[in-house]
Amino acid sequence: MTAVVTGVGVAAATGLSLSAHWEQVLEGRSAIGPITRFDSSRYPVKLAGEAGDFHTAEHVPSRIAVQTDRWTHLGLTAAAQALADAGIEPADQPEYEMAVVTASSSGGTEFGQREIHRLWSKGPDHVGAYQSIAWFYAATTGQISIRHGMRGSCGVVCTEQAGGLDAAARSRRLLSNGARMVLTGGTDASLCPYGLTAQLTTGRLSTQTDPAVAYRPFDRQADGYVPGEGGALFVMEEESAAVARGAPQIYGRLSGFASTFDPAPGSGRPPGLRRAAELALADAGLGPADIGVVFADAVGVPELDRQEAEAITALFGARGVPVTAPKTMTGRLYAGGAALDLVTAMLAVRDEVLPPTVGVVEPAPGYDLDLVLRARPAPVTAALVLARGYGGFNAAAVVTTTRS
Amino acid sequence: MSDKFTLDDLRRIMRECAGEDENVDLSGPIGDRGLEDLGYDSLALLEIASRIQREYGIPMSDESIAEMTTPNEAVTYVNKRFATI
Amino acid sequence: MTGRTAVITGIGVVAPGGTGTKAFWETLTAGRTATREISLFDAADFRSRVAAECDFDPRQEGLSPQEERRMDRAAQFAVVAAREAWADSALDRGGLRPERIGVSLGSAVGCTMGLEDEYVVLSDAGRFWEVDPTYRVPQLYGYMVPSTLAVEVAWASGAEGPVSLTSTGCTAGLDSVGAGVQMLVDGLADVVVAGATDAPISPISVACFDSIRATTPNNADPEHASRPFDLHRDGFVLGEGSAVLILEEKSAAMRRGAHIYAEIVGYANRSNAFHMTGLKPDGREMAEAIRVALRQAKLDPQAVDYINAHGSGTRQNDRHETEAFKRSLGERAYQVPVSSIKSMVGHSLGAIGSIEIAACALAIEHRVVPPTANLHHPDPECDLDYVPLTAREHDVDTVLSVGSGFGGFQSAMLLTRSGRA
Numbered sequence: 001m002t003a004v005v006t007g008v009g010v011a012a013a014t015g016l017s018l019s020a021h022w023e024q025v026l027e028g029r030s031a032i033g034p035i036t037r038f039d040s041s042r043y044p045v046k047l048a049g050e051a052g053d054f055h056t057a058e059h060v061p062s063r064i065a066v067q068t069d070r071w072t073h074l075g076l077t078a079a080a081q082a083l084a085d086a087g088i089e090p091a092d093q094p095e096y097e098m099a100v101v102t103a104s105s106s107g108g109t110e111f112g113q114r115e116i117h118r119l120w121s122k123g124p125d126h127v128g129a130y131q132s133i134a135w136f137y138a139a140t141t142g143q144i145s146i147r148h149g150m151r152g153s154c155g156v157v158c159t160e161q162a163g164g165l166d167a168a169a170r171s172r173r174l175l176s177n178g179a180r181m182v183l184t185g186g187t188d189a190s191l192c193p194y195g196l197t198a199q200l201t202t203g204r205l206s207t208q209t210d211p212a213v214a215y216r217p218f219d220r221q222a223d224g225y226v227p228g229e230g231g232a233l234f235v236m237e238e239e240s241a242a243v244a245r246g247a248p249q250i251y252g253r254l255s256g257f258a259s260t261f262d263p264a265p266g267s268g269r270p271p272g273l274r275r276a277a278e279l280a281l282a283d284a285g286l287g288p289a290d291i292g293v294v295f296a297d298a299v300g301v302p303e304l305d306r307q308e309a310e311a312i313t314a315l316f317g318a319r320g321v322p323v324t325a326p327k328t329m330t331g332r333l334y335a336g337g338a339a340l341d342l343v344t345a346m347l348a349v350r351d352e353v354l355p356p357t358v359g360v361v362e363p364a365p366g367y368d369l370d371l372v373l374r375a376r377p378a379p380v381t382a383a384l385v386l387a388r389g390y391g392g393f394n395a396a397a398v399v400t401t402t403r404s
Numbered sequence: 405m406s407d408k409f410t411l412d413d414l415r416r417i418m419r420e421c422a423g424e425d426e427n428v429d430l431s432g433p434i435g436d437r438g439l440e441d442l443g444y445d446s447l448a449l450l451e452i453a454s455r456i457q458r459e460y461g462i463p464m465s466d467e468s469i470a471e472m473t474t475p476n477e478a479v480t481y482v483n484k485r486f487a488t489i
Numbered sequence: 490m491t492g493r494t495a496v497i498t499g500i501g502v503v504a505p506g507g508t509g510t511k512a513f514w515e516t517l518t519a520g521r522t523a524t525r526e527i528s529l530f531d532a533a534d535f536r537s538r539v540a541a542e543c544d545f546d547p548r549q550e551g552l553s554p555q556e557e558r559r560m561d562r563a564a565q566f567a568v569v570a571a572r573e574a575w576a577d578s579a580l581d582r583g584g585l586r587p588e589r590i591g592v593s594l595g596s597a598v599g600c601t602m603g604l605e606d607e608y609v610v611l612s613d614a615g616r617f618w619e620v621d622p623t624y625r626v627p628q629l630y631g632y633m634v635p636s637t638l639a640v641e642v643a644w645a646s647g648a649e650g651p652v653s654l655t656s657t658g659c660t661a662g663l664d665s666v667g668a669g670v671q672m673l674v675d676g677l678a679d680v681v682v683a684g685a686t687d688a689p690i691s692p693i694s695v696a697c698f699d700s701i702r703a704t705t706p707n708n709a710d711p712e713h714a715s716r717p718f719d720l721h722r723d724g725f726v727l728g729e730g731s732a733v734l735i736l737e738e739k740s741a742a743m744r745r746g747a748h749i750y751a752e753i754v755g756y757a758n759r760s761n762a763f764h765m766t767g768l769k770p771d772g773r774e775m776a777e778a779i780r781v782a783l784r785q786a787k788l789d790p791q792a793v794d795y796i797n798a799h800g801s802g803t804r805q806n807d808r809h810e811t812e813a814f815k816r817s818l819g820e821r822a823y824q825v826p827v828s829s830i831k832s833m834v835g836h837s838l839g840a841i842g843s844i845e846i847a848a849c850a851l852a853i854e855h856r857v858v859p860p861t862a863n864l865h866h867p868d869p870e871c872d873l874d875y876v877p878l879t880a881r882e883h884d885v886d887t888v889l890s891v892g893s894g895f896g897g898f899q900s901a902m903l904l905t906r907s908g909r910a
Contacts, residue, residue: 038618038619041619042619042621042622043622067765096777100760104656105634105636106633107635107656109633112604113608115693116605116612116693117608117612117615117618118615119615119692119693120608120609120612120692121612121616122615123534124534124535125534125696125699125700127693127697127699127700128700129700129701131696131697132697132698132700132766132895133765133766133896135598135697136597136658136895137597137599137656137658138656138657138661138895138896138898139765141657141896142658142760142765142896142898143765145760145762145896145897146760146763146765146897150760150762151759151760151761151762151777152759152760153757153758153759153760154657154758154896154897155655155657155664155668156655156656156657156661157653157654157655157656158599158634158635158636158639158653158654158655158656159636159639159652159653159654160634160636166653173675178781190633193617193618193619193620194608194611194612194620197611197625197629198604198629198630198632198633199630200622200625200630201625201627201628201630202630258651260651261592261643261648261650261651261652263587263649264643264644265644269587269649272588272649275588389636390630390631390634390636391636391637391640392640392643393636393640393652393653
């Protein structure tokens with residue numbers, strides 16, 4: 001069973017389509033800027049990768065918009081794009097063979113804050129009827145399935161920032177269990193006062209005010225990341241089925257997946273990222289030498305960067321493979337981040353060009369990584385995508401070319 | 405005595421809390437059309453009812469919501485309740 | 490990895506009516522209801538003031554002071570249930586490789602209780618929209634992401650294999666076990682800790698079900714407020730709790746001489762793509778999920794001996810699933826006992842799916858079908874055998890458990906007595 005991607009939708013700070021995102025990422029143009037969605041003066045974090053060009057009214061019918069959070073607005077928008085891009089008209093497909101699996105990190109964060117706020121400032125009867133369907137983590141999957149009449153298996157995977165890969169892995173399984181196509185990926189939008197305050201507690205957010213250097217993983221002065229919003233949804237199909245139906249394009253193959261979990265704190269055992277990468281390679285039937293680029297998780301927190309660099313060099317050798325993190329241009333998108341990385345990696349393999357990591361001024365000594373700091377042509381046929389989720393989730397995916 | 409609650413009040417509430425279907429012109433003659441036909445499902449009706457309840461202090465029972473199948477019925481119901489308080 | 494079968498070798502339950510599998514089964518077989526007036530907060534201003542609460546003392550259940558502080562109530566439930574399940578499995582944990590232990594947990598609303606409590610403080614009871622970060626607790630982000638629940642169970646289990654949380658609303662507890670079975674069948678792990686947890690009895694969750702009038706307004710008689718399939722039912726009763734199962738590959742479990750409660754032989758979910766909360770009366774998509782699960786299990790409808798219903802106690806649900814059973818099982822639907830334990834332990838959203846799977850495994854184990862409590866006046870439109878009021882001895886070899894939830898999700902799972910080769 002070979003899983004391929006035949007349609008992609010993107011809604012992020014770098015663009016509201018795959019092509020716009022890819023163009024901006026190749027130019028190395030960061031979309032990080034000051035927080036405008038709320039008054040951030042009270043908070044030490046001033047920057048974010050807001051999907052500033054995304055205006056709900058232009059993309060989501062008002063009847064649906066009022067009953068959903070911004071995270072779902074972004075998801076519905078990316079979903080519609082992905083289906084159109086894949087040339088799929090859901091009404092013409094067998095209803096039970098279309099599945100939807102999304103990743104969610106924190107659900108309808110802003111919507112939820114508003115309703116809890118109403119409850120505590122005005123009373124229980126001020127909580128709206130839509131809170132019951134907008135806040136919970138399954139809202140995006142449910143709304144997508146309803147909007148497009150997709151009655152197959154429905155899933156929602158929560159592994160924080162590893163979610164985009166885990167959702168795709170689960171989707172591949174569904175393709176061998178009778179699903180003809182799966183709409184998968186993830187989005188997130190937690191840029192509201194409570195969402196940001198909660199994120200502050202991890203101590204992983206950058207408090208820099210200069211967008212150019214605020215998020216610089218693997219840099220000598222790395223000191224956290226910038227949060228962003230949005231993500232990507234894409235259509236996965238079995239390759240021969242996609243070819244048989246005349247899919248307008250095949251972006252690439254999803255050839256290997258694996259997930260592991262870090263040991264409990266204090267156990268003294270090694271972290272699990274390297275093992276996830278090894279298992280994903282084995283699942284793809286490839287070795288390190290086959291991989292032309294690694295899309296790093298790149299948290300931007302020195303300890304976590306070091307761990308990741310160690311995992312990469314252990315597998316590929318010192319400076320043994322180009323490593324990049326285009327997410328430095330969008331900020332970290334939580335459930336949407338790894339999904340966007342996956343489709344970005346697919347374009348890198350398709351176009352044989354590696355998108356850059358921005359913000360890095362001086363790579364930290366000792367990591368021994370070949371960081372891609374400027375877009376670089378490379379005859380790459382396979383990419384490894386890494387992702388980690390808060391608490392100890394590790395996920396890895398291998399993307400390969402369809403060129404023979 | 406003029407009505408305290410008009411069709412326009414209801415239109416405003418419908419738009420604000422439940423949005424409007426692209427295929428429906430809410431400013432048109434909607435008074436006797438079915439609310440469901442106008443694109444408002446059970447959740448939308450609950451949302452509209454609770455807004456009326458909060459703004460106008462009119463209690464909206466489960467039965468009253470079930471009875472409101474058109475905008476005009478909703479307006480009539482609310483005004484009737486006004487008369488009793 | 491074909492031919493691998495998942496079996497249940499350990500069960501842990503935290504449910505209203507008593508903590509622990511033993512107390513849970515006693516509640517069910519006695520037909521005792523654990524629904525009562527809400528005591529977890531002052532619910533005087535709410536429409537529905539009834540819930541099925543757990544009498545749960547974290548310290549008494551073995552959590553350390555730091556664990557208690559760190560974890561939201563939903564996480565506390567899950568960890569206590571997981572520890573009981575591990576002990577029940579009698580697995581030699583020292584002999585297991587952490588890399589081969591997986592976790593698949595489910596939850597509908599995650600750590601909303603902790604999230605709301607902290608919001609009250611940081612917003613100063615709704616004064617500041619730009620909440621004041623000064624008094625934030627270090628675990629606040631852990632409350633915002635439901636994946637924390639899986640993290641806690643993974644830590645408690647020493648798991649370093651695949652770990653995930655499934656959050657498909659009220660079918661999450663069936664879907665998480667389904668995902669756990671898949672991990673095992675695919676050979677990604679040798680032991681999978683699977684289950685679900687929810688602790689939604691807090692003002693925001695109660696208010697949000699109030700606003701759609703889904704929960705019972707029967708505040709005068711809390712003990713009899715959850716009345717699935719009864720003509721006088723008037724909404725569901727919110728519950729809380731957790732159930733965690735230890736899943737192993739059948740041949741490995743047999744080799745070590747494990748006690749096997751049941752095999753999980755079929756699972757499917759489908760979506761109605763109709764409405765986020767509404768159900769069409771025809772039960773079409775739930776019937777499809779049941780048919781697919783049967784096909785996977787290579788069983789025909791005649792094999793089903795007991796149906797553990799979703800039975801939430803709303804009119805639309807009870808009719809919807811009754812139709813789904815008839816549609817998928819035909820005449821067999823009229824011949825098998827069908828019951829809803831939500832009549833006793835309430836509807837704990839995502840958790841209940843796993844709690845119900847635990848009940849199904851115990852029904853197979855003890856050859857007893859739990860009743861539907863409070864069913865005094867059968868709804869004529871629900872014309873199956875709903876096992877009113879009293880538990881029934883019954884040879885249960887194959888059980889169907891179903892769930893239905895917001896988003897339009899419909900799930901079905903089949904368990905059988907182990908021993909069939």
